[in-house]
Amino acid sequence: MYQTRQKIGQVIGILVKVIICVIFIFPFVWMLSVSFQTEQETTRLPITLIPSHLNWQSYVDAWNCAPFAVYIKNSVIIIISIILLQTIIMVPAAYAFAKFDFKGKGFLFSLILIAFMMPTQVTFLPVYYMMSDWKVMKTLLPQILPFMTNAFGIFLLRQYFMQVPDELIEAAKLDNASEVQILSKIMLPMSKPGISAIALLSFVGHWNDYFWPLVMTNSDEVRPITIGVARLKDAEGNLQWNMIMAGNMFLVFPIVFIYILASRYIINSFVYSGIK
């Protein structure tokens, strides 16, 4: 009796978990399905659940109806630039907070905290004016420069750096190492996992970013992929869902692909940052 109750409990447990998986994965499967449907299939009732064949035409149409090659190129350049810029800036800063004592340390650290919590929705307008005044609106700079200081990255790296034993650094100083050498040969290697986690978070965050590019871009030559895909919905005439979903796949597929490969790593990076 006890055993059968246990067995039933187990089966229900498995069933519920499967249902949960379906709830969270299904929309993406549906996106895939619609992207392969023909226009008739998307506007016909009853609706089509599984497309009759792999209709790649919607992908071609989506790609052609807006300069997606440019959009993707922009996104890639923006992200790489942000990650590089952030790394160069946050590594020395984290090092300073971790291994030095100086006047105003507490105050400056609270400034970092404030920068971390400050919503971009509050700062965007004055930054827009600033970028306008600097006459860089036709470049990708308004989507890169404002992110130069990754406050969260400074936090995280500071934790890593604090774990590097002081004796190691003192020994290096006795060997007449410069700060640059200390940074590159001791601190950086010790914090590689931290830096890659931060880079990952930055990548996902900026690949998916919509609000900031929306308010900072006026022309197709600087728009990133999120804006491009969102605009598919504003296209003239009837909504062509298959084309919209195909375009959506451009945005979603790289992330899902990376996620399937490295989900444990990605989850750990995000959750650790959340717990902090």
Added chain:
Amino acid sequence: MASITFQKVTKKFGDNIVIENLDLEIKDGSFTVLVGPSGCGKTTLLRMIAGIGPQTSGSVLIDGKDVTQIAPGKRGVAMVFQNYAIYPTMSVRDNIEFGLKNNKIPKEKRDMLVREAVEKVGMTEYLDRQPGTLSGGQRQRIALARAIVKNPSVFLMDEPLSNLDAKLRVQMRVELIELHNKLKTTFVYVTHDQVEAMSMADTIVLMNKGKIMQEAKPTAMYRDPDNLFTARFIGSPAMNMKKLNENGEILGFRPEKAKIGRTPFENEFSAKGTIIAKETLGSEVQYSVRDKDSDIFIVKTEDEEYEMGNEVYTGCDYKNIYIFDSKEQRVRDKDPRYPEYMEKVRALKL
């Protein structure tokens, strides 16, 4: 007050068999200590009694009743954990009361029981404190009070003293023995420390790799080990050992029964060697003597005249020699094989 019986108990973790077909009877009212090296299965057995780590097959009986299908909270069993497992967000009072509340004991009775329990461990002034403000030893007492208040038929303890400092440990040992004498409930106590086992138990169950090596009173286990493992595990410093031959047959003798001298011993075990260490223990001296095969014998004696580097002889009366056969089993003097083994001992030229 209850006896505990294990019948053909097996425990598997996945494909890993930790305990196989084990039988054991723990007497009602005893203070039984399960002792052994890490991984021997002692904690596993303890958790089976509680029901928090159920057996894969076999039965566990408490007071003759099979408890396999009975939930842990309904077995009349209380447990003190190694890390105390005090509920950190509840006050001391709430911690102790928690089980009583769940069993729907009315408030007045609860208050009385809690007060009694907390008095028994001497923590009455701490009733309204938070566990985070207490020291390790104090938390230990709270864990104890929480167990006492249940008025259980069996007290289980999983290395409860291992996280305390040495002085506190000795003090708590005495308190636990006194508690046992007062309550007369069955105590099942797990430890890896054989000194603790020897000092507290009325019955020791020595385990190794999921098997019971010997079950006996402390003195019996010390003076009359069943096998080589027991002889080696029990006793500090450990028993001196010497191989009889290459077949795995071994002789042993306790340091306090060993003698030391400048000339060979006649009609007893005698081995020539050099003193490599001398430890003065106040009332006694402990010498470490290395023989020609680089075996080391420890001799405990009052004789303090010997010094490092001295050439000496280690001796031991044949009647104090323990013999173990090639299967690591003890060969006692009533054993028919005893005389031929003793011949081998006498034949040793050391």
Added chain:
Amino acid sequence: MKTPLRERLKPYLLLLPAFVGIALFTVYPVIRLIYLSFFKVNQLNTSKTTFVGWKNYISLLGNSAFMTSLKNTGVYSLWTIVFTLAIALCLAVWLSQKQDHLSKFTQGAAFMPHVISSVSIGLVFSQMMNPTYGLFNNILAVFGVRGFQWLQSSQTAMGSVVFVSVWKSIGYYSLIIIGALQSISPSIYEAAALDNAGTWATMKKITIPMISPQLFFTLIVMTIGSFKVFDTIRILTDGGPNNATSSIVYYIYKQVFWEYNIGRATTAGVFLLIIVGVLTGVYFALLSKRVHYQ
């Protein structure tokens, strides 16, 4: 005496680039925003920009579009937080019990929406919630249930938006709570079992109190996030129908890019700043008071 000064300057030099960024893109914009909110800004002819003191604030509080967006944001936040927290908590408690492959896979599946862009999620749900061709109403029809208007009706639009946001966030917060749950030593649960505590009693008196610090933080982070909502709304409803789903940030966006009313936009921005600021203050106050359970 070269060493002391050079040594003392080193940390500041190391921090300089980071703080240039902070000065330019955090400190300055906030100051400018607050400053601008006291002016009636004329974008075409800046010399005509006049100082109006508190006028912008007073008129904004009387502006129905703004007040609606404020109310909407509050309603949105409340429902999103309640549902997300409740479901994430249950899911976390349930999934953290076993760590077998299916449980881990389920955790991974639930988490995935968090790393996907709100744009993508908004587009898919837009289709699924389409009253005629969308997936949801058609599936409901199979069960004989009449379809909803979802995003098209001002009655159901907010609920639909909340639904999407909750769907996106559950997995992420679940995993954070699971992390917190796993910091509880298993022997606590064993002690509770021996104390004859049922599932509810254990949850109520042990589990939740023990993770309550993390729950508080999560709550505040969720709240701050909800008040900033924009992407999802822009894609799903564009603030409509009839401002039914307009949020504070959406209102600001419209004021800047459609109404060209910088005064209202900056003032609303200051409101947002104050709200987020207060929540952040509570967060850090809690952080310093944090109790450590051993």
